[in-house]
Amino acid sequence: MGKTTIIAITGASASGKSLFASTVYQELVAELGGDGIAILAEDAYYRDQSHLTLEQRQLTNYDHPSAFEHELLVKHLEQLRNNQAVAMPQYDYKTHTRQPTSIQVNPGKVIMVEGILLLHDPKLRELFDISVFMDTPLDVCLLRRVVRDVEERGRTIQSVVEQYQETVRPAFFEFILPSKQFADLVVTRGGQNEIAIDLIKSKIRQLLAE
Structure with a gap:
């Protein structure tokens, strides 16, 4: 199959990285078919917490690097690069733990992965051939997060704001913003x-044609 190129899409929570990655992926799959490109989400690699009560799970800092099983993500990216399919975990935001099922991700010439802390982890950074940082104002991120978490994840506005103040915003300045220096491309205006x-799509088209 030739060389596999791994592209990281990162940035603050609700910065538009998921929309950006899914837009690129879906448009290219519609145009070229899905055989040569695959996509993974860092959120799928939140650690399994099925051994904890729901109350205990709610105390986890989901914006800290320790919340992620990055070692498994590294292993899966290496397997995909070696032309091996992987079973990507599935995470349930309402129960704060992994679902019992997984999704098979097949190898391709281009692997996209999106998440908040991808460029913070040195072992992950070593695997990325191209890295994109979504540079979206934090007030926009907060508004998007409130709408998303209330409508899609069953949260209250108060819980979203409290979590944002206690962990999301501090983690952005401690872990995410410093990782911006490792990005090859900084994108404004979020996922839109x-x-x-178009730049990323053109690059992926070029990679798939090689």
């Missing part, structure tokens, strides 16, 4: 930057 989307 059509110029940046």
Whole structure:
């Protein structure tokens, strides 16, 4: 199959990275078919907490690197690069733990992975050929997060704001923002930057054609 290129899409929570990655992925799959490109989400690699009560799970700092099983993500990316399929875990935001099922991700010439702490982890950084940082104002991220978490994840506005103040915003300045220096491309306007989307799509088309 030739060399596998791994592209990281990162940035603050609700910065538009998931929308950016999914837009690129879906448009290219519609155009070229899905055989050559695959996508993974860092959120799927939140550690399993099925051994904890729901109350205990709610106390976890989900914006700290320790919340993620990055060692498994590293292993899966290495397997995909070696032309091996992987079983990506599935995470339930309402129960704060992994689901019993997984999704098979097949290898391809281009692997996209999106998440908040991808560039913070040195072992992950070594695997990325291209890295993109979504540079979105924090007030925009907060508004998006409130809407998303209330509508999709069953949270209250108060719980979202408290979590944002206690862990999300501090983690951004401690872990996420410093990792911006490792990005190859910094994208403004969140996941709706059509110029940046077209640039990444063009690069992926080139990689798939090689």
